[in-house]
Amino acid sequence: MAQYDYDLFVIGAGSGGVRASRIAASHGAKVAVAEEHRIGGTCVIRGCVPKKLLVYGSHFAEELQDASHYGWSVEGMKFDWSVLRDAVLRDVTRIETAYTATLDNNKVDHFLERATITGPHGVKLASGREITAKYILIATGAWPVMPEFDGVEHCITSNEVFHLEKFPERVVIQGAGYIAMEFAGIFNALGAHVTVINRSETLLRGYDQALRDRLLQITMARGIEYKFNCPLTKVEKTADGGLLATPGKLEPLKADVVLIATGRKPKTDGLGLESAGIELGPRGEIPVDDYSKTACDSIYAVGDVTDRIQLTPIAIREGHAFADSVFGGNKRNTVYDCVPSAVFSQPPLAAVGLTEGEARNKYGNIKVYSADFRPMKNVFASRQERGLYKMVVDANSEKILGIHMIGPESPEILQAAAIAVRAGLTKADFDATVALHPSMAEELVLMR
Known part of the structure; x- marks a missing residue:
């Protein structure tokens, strides 16, 4: 039998790569991961986590403005970008340290340098070191697209x-x-x-x-x-x-x-995939099968680099399923229907399932229920902004096909509702649920 330096070598220590490394190691595999930037990947270092912290920081502008309507006198309000920026960057470092500790605790070797593929079982580090592995997992994520124009x-x-x-x-x-x-x-x-x-x-x-x-x-x-x-x-x-x-x-x-x-495109430039007979897709993505395997039997890919669904929780699930399938004796894949998503705009919106247009095209006969309301907090603060919740239902079975929300805390509310949609519940199931009053979430069970 061929002998390799590692059972698994992962290129990219983002959410998908770290999860795959940890789970594979827990199954007894000897694992190493290479990361050319910082451990944690896009989400932790330069994506959803620091961005959400900026969203929280920006919310105080509205909160402080509304405070007087609730009896508070706030004087001398002043915003200091450097304070918020530095606090966010410190927390990024804290989480990066936690991710690194996760790798260490699971005895996963990590190399803070770029790695490229030299063949079905080989990788080469930027330092020149060549390493062999029985399996290689690519989890390099995606990178911002830059248009071409002067300046x-x-x-x-x-x-x-x-x-x-x-x-x-x-x-x-x-x-x-x-x-x-x-x-x-x-x-x-x-x-x-x-x-x-x-x-x-x-x-x-x-x-x-x-x-x-x-x-x-x-x-x-x-x-x-x-x-x-x-x-x-x-x-x-x-x-x-x-x-x-x-x-x-x-x-x-x-x-x-x-x-x-x-937009963001898969980060595959210069990876050396051609050395393993892997051809890229039209957007530069790595084509994979239902179990994240590429055209080369020993090389897999998960996360944004495959351009399936560019979401951190999806990368995590794909990485976990890969490790269980290859090293845990439990072959399974990731299911992509009813994936909830959110936009942390102001106000935020969140959705799961089919939109009204998608449902009409697929099912034809549908019902749409909605709640168009002014959040209670906005009423007291003299804000005219209104929330909107929509429920799209198959008219024949009454099964809920999609829920769509815009308004304060919509992402927090949708997570529980997404479970119900994934479980195939009906409009009657929502109607039979007692409302939690007073809350915005109660609009989910009061829609008409």
């Missing part, structure tokens, strides 16, 4: 936004997906003038139309400007150190920061 080098991506030296007063954001809308809400709440530029008229493609329309209405009322059908064509540096961003054929916009948030 794009003056722009930043979500990778750099957490390290801004000072808070920008004017922010131009290209893109209207979840990353763009989340940072638009953060900067707007903290006091910046935000302009969102998009190549089409659609924001948050894939979410229910009613929620997208409501978010557009509310964010415009909050002061975010939109320019549709006009992607950036040029960004110039000005004499005072600022930027001029030109959207389409419109007049240039003054900006301190231009953030490109036009």
